Amino acid sequence: xxxxxxxxxxxxxxxxxxxxxxxxxxxxxxxxxxxxxxxxxxxxxxxxxxxxxxxxxxxxxxxxxxxxxxxxxxxxxxxxxxxxxxxxxxxxxxxxxxxxxxxxxxxxxxxxxxxxxxxxxxxxxxxxxxxxxxxxxxxxxxxxxxxxxxxxxxxxxxxxxxxxxxxxxxxxxxxxxxxxxxxxxxxxxxxxxxxxxxxxxxxxxxxxxxxxxxxxxxxxxxxxxxxxxxxxxxxxxxxxxxxxxxxxxxxxxxxxxxxxxxxxxxxxxxxxxxxxxxxxxxxxxxxxxxxxxxxxxxxxxxxxxxxxx
Numbered sequence: 556x557x558x559x560x561x562x563x564x565x566x567x568x569x570x571x572x573x574x575x576x577x578x579x580x581x582x583x584x585x586x587x588x589x590x591x592x593x594x595x596x597x598x599x600x601x602x603x604x605x606x607x608x609x610x611x612x613x614x615x616x617x618x619x620x621x622x623x624x625x626x627x628x629x630x631x632x633x634x635x636x637x638x639x640x641x642x643x644x645x646x647x648x649x650x651x652x653x654x655x656x657x658x659x660x661x662x663x664x665x666x667x668x669x670x671x672x673x674x675x676x677x678x679x680x681x682x683x684x685x686x687x688x689x690x691x692x693x694x695x696x697x698x699x700x701x702x703x704x705x706x707x708x709x710x711x712x713x714x715x716x717x718x719x720x721x722x723x724x725x726x727x728x729x730x731x732x733x734x735x736x737x738x739x740x741x742x743x744x745x746x747x748x749x750x751x752x753x754x755x756x757x758x759x760x761x762x763x764x765x766x767x768x769x770x771x772x773x774x775x776x777x778x779x780x781x782x783x784x785x786x787x788x789x790x791x792x793x794x795x796x797x798x799x800x801x802x803x804x805x806x807x808x809x810x811x812x813x814x815x816x817x818x819x820x821x822x823x824x825x826x827x828x829x830x831x832x833x834x835x836x837x838x839x840x841x842x843x844x845x846x847x848x849x850x851x852x853x854x855x856x857x858x859x860x861x862x863x864x
Contacts, residue, residue, distance in 0.1 A: 567737070567844050568687050569864040570641075570667040573604070573714045577640040580633035581608040581696060583620035585675045586648025588697050593645055596696035600643060603711055612645065619650045626650065627657040630679075635664035641714060645696045647674025652745065655682060655754050662686040669714055669862065671695075673838065674768070677741030681749055684739055684844045685756040689862050692741050692764065692832065693840030702838060710840040713862045720862070723839055725796070725854040726829025727812075729819040734793030735859070738847045740764040747778045750785045758790045762849050764841070766797030766833030772804055772811045779818045793825040793849040795856055797832030825851035 573579075581597065590613070600606045609629055614621030633642045655678060663683055670679060671691040683690045693710050694702055713720050739761040740746050746765065749755045767775070782788060796819070802811040812828070819826040827849065831837035842862035849856055 567689050568667050569689050569861065570669050572717050572863040573640050575603055577604050578638055579604045579606050579641045579643060580639045581606050581612065581643050581645055582629045582633050583612045583645040584626050584630050584654055584679065585620065585650035586618055586646050587615045587620045588646040592697035595700035599699045599707060600696065623653050623657060627654045630654065631664055634668065637665065639668065641669040641671060643696055644672030644676050647672060647676050647695055649675050651675045652678040652748060658682065660753065663688060674742050674834065675745060677745035678749060678754065680741055680843050681756055682754045685754060689842050689844040691840050691862060692843050694838050698838060706837060706839060713840050713842060717861050717864055719858040719860055720842065722855050722857040723830055725827040727827065728851050728854055729816045729826040729828055730824060731852045732825030733848065733850050734762055734825045735846065735848045736760045736762045736792045738762050738764055738841060738843055738845060743767040743778050744770065747781045750781065758787055761791045762793040762795060762847050763791045764795045764797065764832065767799050767802065768834035769801045772802065772814050775802060775811060776814060788822040788824060791824065793851065794819055795830055795849055796826065796828035797830045798835035800834045825849055827851040827854045830856060
């Protein structure tokens with residue numbers, strides 16, 4: 556497997572680079588959130604840009620940040636507003652997938668602009684990639700203040716610098732080899748939920764990013780098997796595994812890492828694990844939809860395309 560290169564070219568439409576002081580929107584497309592964590596993340600964001608949000612962002616309906624109509628209107632308004640240069644999500648959790656049917660089955664409104672978030676926001680990222688948009692798999696507002704200055708700076712650089720981001724390194728090679736293609740994916744649970752829907756972008760030739768939190772090993776196995784049965788591993792070129800936090804069986808004599816290694820090896824695709832992406836202490840921002848080169852032997856993910864132009 557070592558030395559093999561698989562390549563695909565993809566046409567994407569990058570957003571314009573931000574400048575410090577740019578106006579940005581904060582939206583809550585999924586779960587309701589802790590107000591203190593929101594305010595702490597907002598302070599970090601306000602140190603670089605001019606964030607704005609609607610008063611109804613603090614709405615609650617069961618486990619959601621208000622009803623579907625409110626959340627969909629907030630998101631589409633922020634994307635369509637030409638005075639807004641990026642959109643940051645307050646929290647993941649659950650609920651973004653519920654909005655997809657309300658988005659009209661078409662492209663995101665307005666000119667391309669970065670959407671920043673992760674976890675449940677994966678569904679919105681995949682929707683954007685289905686229309687050739689680049690978006691940012693990065694911290695939500697309620698996570699932002701818990702991350703260090705280096706993670707903040709990487710996010711800001713990704714939004715402002717029209718050059719590819721510095722490479723990221725993982726910790727473990729599951730299957731050796733090299734693959735090139737657009738980086739797609741995000742949260743494993745959400746990726747599997749979009750299989751068979753019109754909101755999943757073409758996966759042919761992609762490098763698939765996966766991460767998750769709080770899923771016991773048998774659930775990881777079930778979701779991975781879903782990807783296999785759906786033919787995903789016959790279409791993609793490589794696999795990047797971020798952090799899988801709180802995914803252990805309490806009394807098991809083995810770790811979920813062993814399961815993921817076994818599942819990855821069965822695909823035969825270049826795969827490296829342990830990248831600082833996801834729900835852990837280090838959630839480094841990456842550009843989804845942009846071309847990358849995965850060198851699984853070196854545990855290196857190199858970015859070949861910038862997030863902004």
